Each structure stands twice: as C-alpha cells, then as structure tokens.
Amino acid sequence: MWDGGVTPLRHGSQGILAALTAHRDQDMNPVDLDRKLQHFTRYKLILNRLYPGQPLAAGYLLAIRDYVKKIGLLSKSGDPTTEHSIKSAPKPTHRNIEQGLALFRGKAACIRCHHGPSWTDGRFYNLGVDSSDPGRAAISLLEEDRGRFRTPPLVHLSKTAPYFHNGSAANLETVLQHYTDGAGEAGRIHLNPEEKQALLAFLRTL
Numbered sequence: 001m002w003d004g005g006v007t008p009l010r011h012g013s014q015g016i017l018a019a020l021t022a023h024r025d026q027d028m029n030p031v032d033l034d035r036k037l038q039h040f041t042r043y044k045l046i047l048n049r050l051y052p053g054q055p056l057a058a059g060y061l062l063a064i065r066d067y068v069k070k071i072g073l074l075s076k077s078g079d080p081t082t083e084h085s086i087k088s089a090p091k092p093t094h095r096n097i098e099q100g101l102a103l104f105r106g107k108a109a110c111i112r113c114h115h116g117p118s119w120t121d122g123r124f125y126n127l128g129v130d131s132s133d134p135g136r137a138a139i140s141l142l143e144e145d146r147g148r149f150r151t152p153p154l155v156h157l158s159k160t161a162p163y164f165h166n167g168s169a170a171n172l173e174t175v176l177q178h179y180t181d182g183a184g185e186a187g188r189i190h191l192n193p194e195e196k197q198a199l200l201a202f203l204r205t206l
Contacts, residue, residue, distance in 0.1 A: 002149040002165035003135050004124060016064050030057040099195070100202025108179075108189045108199055119154035119206065128184030129164045147184070158204040172200055 006018040020028055028036075034057035037043050047059035054062065104110045113121050124136045126147040136145035149165040163169040169178065176196055182188040191199065 002152070003139050004150055005139050016061055016068070020061065030055075030061075033057040033060060094201070096198040096201045097205060099198040100200070103191065103195055103199045104202055107195070108191060110199075113151045113186070114154050120151040122150060124148040124150055125186055126184045127164070127178070127186055128182065129168060129178070130166050133166065135165070154203070154206045157206045172203055176200060 001018055001022070005022075020030070020033065034055050037047070037056040037060060043060070044056060047054070047056055047063065051059035051062050104114075113123065113125065115121060124145065126135070127149070128147070129149075131147060134146055136148040136150075137143060139145075152163075152165075158172070161169075161171060163172070163175045164178075169175045176189075176191075176199065179186065179189045180191070180196075
C-alpha cells in the first residue's frame, strides 16, 4: 500500500486487512479466508487457542498484527522524530559501520526521509523507479503526486528484499546504485566505493 491508500502498519492493523482484500494484492474477502482456514487443522487449533471466540479469519488477521508488533514494525509511540532514530540506532561495533552511520546522517543524507521509530517520515516521493505507476496520484487524484510512494521503513532492512514499491531492486547494492544514478525527488548521492560499502554495512545492522 505504498500509494497511501491505507495507513501504515505502525498505526494499526488496517493495512493488514487491506492487503488481504486489495485487488492487486491477495484479493480475498474474510468469508473466503475463513472457509479456507477450516481445512487447516493446525491453524484452527492455534487460532482458537490464541483468540477464543473469534472467527478464524479474524484470528488470522490478529495473529499477523501481533507478529508485526513483536518484530517492531508497529510503533508504540507517537510521531517519528530524528532524535528517536539516533538513540535507537545500533551501536557501531566496527569502523566501517561507524563510518556508514556518519554517512547515513551526513553525506548520503538518508536521515532526511528515514527517521523515527520505523526509520520513515511517512511522506511520499517520486524516486524515478516506475513512470507507468500512478502511485499516490491514484489516491490523491493530483497529477503532481504521479509516481510518488510512501517512504518505506528500514526495520529489518536486510531481511525485506526485494526493494522499492514494485520489488524491482533485488538487493541493497541495486538500491544504492539507483540513488547514485539519481533517484528523482530524492536526488543523487555521491559516494566513493569505500563509502558505499560502509553505508551498506550500517544499513544491514538495522
């Protein structure tokens, strides 16, 4: 839901329900999901134990919501702040990771958009990834929003490939190359090979 059609996961479980029902996502309604879950004995046992009295479909959505909370993609606090990000950044243990953090804050300027509890400002930008996708414009109906998508969180970044709203970047090296070539409204970053490796080392700690 990178176009902002629903609120981010950190604001609640609406995004999980939307992913289930959206035509371009799982395209399933709760009634069909409940019927499907009836055929899985293990799921029935677990969901009935965890969420007694709830329909299986409701338990399924609640289980995903609670799991996402556990791994930290749902914020427990208020609006994101840069100060929170700095305090929650992993403590550098190697020189290149420490250099990567400095680049993230400074020369690469990643922190302009990636800050707060989930390392995102929650805003929408056109990174020049896919000119055919209307992005935010499909929701706002404003032509200036064409191609804009919500800033993604960086929580568990190394485990959430592929990247960008359309999954067009298979790895972080490809993402960094895109920013090196020029990423639309985000601009272009100028890093030498050593700095790129340091920034990637830091990003893999998030």
